[in-house]
Each structure stands twice: as structure tokens, then as C-alpha cells.
Amino acid sequence: MTRLTPNGSEALQMLEFLELYGILGVHHFTLYNHTLGPEVGCILQDYVSRGVVTLLPWKLNMASQKEIRTEGLFAALNDCLYRSMYRYSHAALVDLDEYIVPRHNDTLPELIKWLGTRLNTRTTGSYSFQNAFFYLQWSDDRRISSSPDPFQRGLVTLRKTRRRAKLHPHKQRSKYLCRPEHVVEAGNHFVWEFVPGHGTLNVPPDAAILHHYRVCEFGGDDCVKTASAVDRTAHRYRVRLVERVRWRWAELREKCGLWEYPVVAPRVTTSSPAGPNSTVAQRSRQS
Structure with missing residues (x-):
């Protein structure tokens, strides 16, 4: 589930989201359209026609952040729930810039099964x-x-x-898979209420x-001064992801008015830090 307010290279961003989560084992997407450009709209209609996406209008006659929080986020979350x-056995409530990435398992269903062999998940209602x-x-x-x-490159x-390097604790910026x-009631970063007996x-x-790709959350560029680590876990999916996105782009290029190749808007970047605050977290195989 996600609310759609894409920007930048919207078409490529959308294809990456749908195809990477497809590799991760997601079979269906429920998307809430707040603002959507013609190219992305065309792409999504193709996925709708194939039964992969349910696209719902989400235009509320309320002032976001004044009369209601973030385009009615909590209503959308619980509608999706x-x-x-x-x-569906499980639902992930995430945004377009968020990916739940297993460290050892290849897919999310495999991760859930693997956790069940090591932990007591009989009463589990959500995985944070x-x-x-x-x-x-x-x-x-x-x-x-x-x-x-x-x-x-894109x-x-x-x-x-x-x-x-430092992860946020659970319930702060975390996201979840739920059953x-x-x-009973879904929140943004954690479940607000469970059926009795579950947690x-x-x-x-x-x-x-959760891999969360975004600019500094408080504005400016000071966030890049924090301790960091190189984490290439997502590169495990590199070959499959690139080929799937390339194939879908070529298939939809003429129909949806896409460029011959994706063009990513240039972004001023800050040099990666070096020294004691810079480490390599993991190097993953590519397949």
C-alpha cells in the first residue's frame, strides 16, 4: 500500500518499486492516487489491466497538515488493511521510497517462514x-x-x-508486515490495535x-554528517531488477510516451565520509 505523490524520475521510480517488490514476493499492490503524472498513470493502468495493481482515487477536500494529517494517511492505511x-495472508504498509529487504532470505514469504522456524510466531499479528x-x-x-x-545508474x-549506521528503534520510523x-487498527509506523491475543x-x-531512500528528514544537508555504513544488501537483486525494469520500460515506452532510456534528474551530492564514522556493513552476492 502506498499513497502516490511521486516526483523526480516518476516512471522509473514506479517501475523500480513494483518490480523489486515483485521479486521480493509481493503479488498485489493497492495504491492511493493523490497526484499522478500521465506517464506513471499509463504505467499503472497496464499493471491494473494485468490484475497486479488496484488503483484508487485519493483526493480529499481537506487541507493536508491543517485539517487532516498527510492527505488522510491513516484513513488510507486502514482502508488498505x-x-x-x-x-491476502500478509500486507505491507509502505511508501514508494521504502523497501523491506531481507538480509539472508531471498523473498519476504521466505523470511516469514524462516522466522517461524526460529521464533514463536503463533500469535504474531505484525512483523516490525x-x-x-x-x-x-x-x-x-x-x-x-x-x-x-x-x-x-538510475x-x-x-x-x-x-x-x-544507527537504525531507528522499533516504533520510530519503522514499518511492518501484518496479518x-x-x-483492528493500523498506524503508520506500528499497529495501533490488535485482535486480543496477538501482537x-x-x-x-x-x-x-527497512531501506528508506530520501533526503534529510529535517531539511538541509546536515544529516550526511552522521555516522554511516555502506550496505549493498539490495545488490543481491541487481541483475533481476535491472532486467525486469528494462523489459517493462521497453514494453511500455511507446504506449506511455517514455524516453528511449530513463533520465534521472541530477542531484547535488555530498562526498561520502571517510574515517572512523564510515564503515562497510555488508557485501552481497549479485544474481
Whole structure:
């Protein structure tokens, strides 16, 4: 589930979101359209026609952040929750710039199954994942920025590999996978109310974390001064993701008025830090 307010390279961003989550094992998307450009609208209609996306209008006659918070975020979250109930085993409530990425398992269903073999998940109503900011102001990964492939250079989950070393605690910026039938009320960062007898499992960060790709959350560029680590876990999906996005782009290019190749808007980046606050967190295989 996500509210649609894309910007920048919207078409590529949308294809990356849909195709990477598809690789991660997601079968259906419920999207809430607040503002949407013609190219992205065309792309989504193709996914709608294939039964992969449900696209719902989300234009409220209220002033966001004055009369209601963030375009009616909590109404959208709970609409999605109850639409998913008894139709899907699990639902992830995330935004377009957020990806739940397993550290060892290949897909989210495999992760849930793996956790069930190691922890008691019988009463689990939601799986919480700690947030890691991959600030867009940090420089692109040199392995990707030097690639001649415009698709590889354009995908944010590949080119942005530096993240904050310290993860946010659960319930602060975290996101979750839930079992809809065990939830009464969904919140943004955690479930607000469960069916009695159910609760949250805080997933250990060595099993999976939330990759959150965005600019500094408080404005300016000071966030890049925080301790950081290079985390290439998402590169495990590099080959499959690039090929799937390339194939879908070529298939939709003429129909949706896309350029021959994706063009990513240039962004001023801050040099990656060096020294004691800069580490390499993990190097993953590519497949």
C-alpha cells in the first residue's frame, strides 16, 4: 500500500518499486492516487489491466497538515488493511521510497517462514522492521555510477548504498508486515490495535531492515554528517531488477510516451565520509 505523490524520475521510480517488490514476493499492490503524472498513470493502468495493481482515487477536500494529517494517511492505511483482510495472508504498509529487504532470505514469504522456524510466531499479528535512512545527498555508489547501463545508474536501490549506521528503534520510523485478520487498527509506523491475543514481533536487524531512500528528514544537508555504513544488501537483486525494469520500460515506452532510456534528474551530492564514522556493513552476492 502506498499513497502516490511521486516526483523526480516518476516512471522509473514506479517501475523500480513494483518490480523489486515483485521479486521480493509481493503479488498485489493497492495504491492511493493523490497526484499522478500521465506517464506513471499509463504505467499503472497496464499493471491494473494485468490484475497486479488496484488503483484508487485519493483526493480529499481537506487541507493536508491543517485539517487532516498527510492527505488522510491513516484513513488510507486502514482502508488498505480491511481491503486486504481475508484476501491476502500478509500486507505491507509502505511508501514508494521504502523497501523491506531481507538480509539472508531471498523473498519476504521466505523470511516469514524462516522466522517461524526460529521464533514463536503463533500469535504474531505484525512483523516490525527497523528503519535505515539511505540519504539521497550521499554520493552514488561508484560501482553503479560508473556503469554504462542507464537503467542500472538510475535505480535508487542500487546507486544509493550508504546509510545511517544507527537504525531507528522499533516504533520510530519503522514499518511492518501484518496479518490483516489479526489487526483492528493500523498506524503508520506500528499497529495501533490488535485482535486480543496477538501482537508485534520485532524482527532482528540481522534478519531484515527497512531501506528508506530520501533526503534529510529535517531539511538541509546536515544529516550526511552522521555516522554511516555502506550496505549493498539490495545488490543481491541487481541483475533481476535491472532486467525486469528494462523489459517493462521497453514494453511500455511507446504506449506511455517514455524516453528511449530513463533520465534521472541530477542531484547535488555530498562526498561520502571517510574515517572512523564510515564503515562497510555488508557485501552481497549479485544474481
